Amino acid sequence: MACADGRVRLWDLRAGGVALESEPEKQGVSSFLKATLRFHKQWCSAVAWDPTSQYGLASACHAGRLGVWDLRSLGSPVHALRGSEEKALALAWLSNAAGIVCGGSDARVRVFRAGAE
Numbered sequence: 001m002a003c004a005d006g007r008v009r010l011w012d013l014r015a016g017g018v019a020l021e022s023e024p025e026k027q028g029v030s031s032f033l034k035a036t037l038r039f040h041k042q043w044c045s046a047v048a049w050d051p052t053s054q055y056g057l058a059s060a061c062h063a064g065r066l067g068v069w070d071l072r073s074l075g076s077p078v079h080a081l082r083g084s085e086e087k088a089l090a091l092a093w094l095s096n097a098a099g100i101v102c103g104g105s106d107a108r109v110r111v112f113r114a115g116a117e
Contacts, residue, residue, distance in 0.1 A: 008037040008044055008059045010071070039067045039077055046090050052097040060088035066102050066112070081112055 012034045042062040050056025057069040059077075066083035083091065084104025091102045099113035 008039075008047055008057070008069075010035040010037070035071070035074055037067070037069060037074060037077075039065070039080070041065075045088060048091050048093055048100075050097050051093050051095070056097065058091055058093065058100050060084075060091045060102055060104075062087040064088050064104060066091065066100070068100065083110060084108065 011032050013032055037057075037059065039059070044059055044061045046060045048058050050058070055071045057071060059067045059069065060083050064082060064084040064086060066081040066088060067077035068079035068081070069077050081100075081102075083102035085106045085108070087105040088102055089104050091100055093100055094111070094113075097114065099111055101109060101111050103109045
């Protein structure tokens with residue numbers, strides 16, 4: 001779930017289970033909350049799951065930043081990109097996870113292809 005505080009929260013509604021990370025903010029919060037990704041400094045406006053991997057996730061925020069995550073390593077995104085010169089508002093994975101498309105309030109669409117510089 002994308003959140004106004006810039007964080008991305010991952011929930012697993014299948015079971016309460018053991019959390020992926022230990023954090024004070026989880027006290028008193030449903031045990032369905034599994035992880036909180038911290039990278040964005042402003043409103044997180046979009047998230048998209050990698051269609052080819054259960055561990056891949058992309059997130060975008062109002063600061064124009066785009067994070068590409070491997071959920072097996074929650075410390076920081078594996079790639080940090082500039083999705084927009086203004087607010088990044090939407091993102092989607094290309095077919096077969098060949099890259100990511102991001103659109104923003106600057107009226108531009110950017111395509112980031114896997115393996116491209």
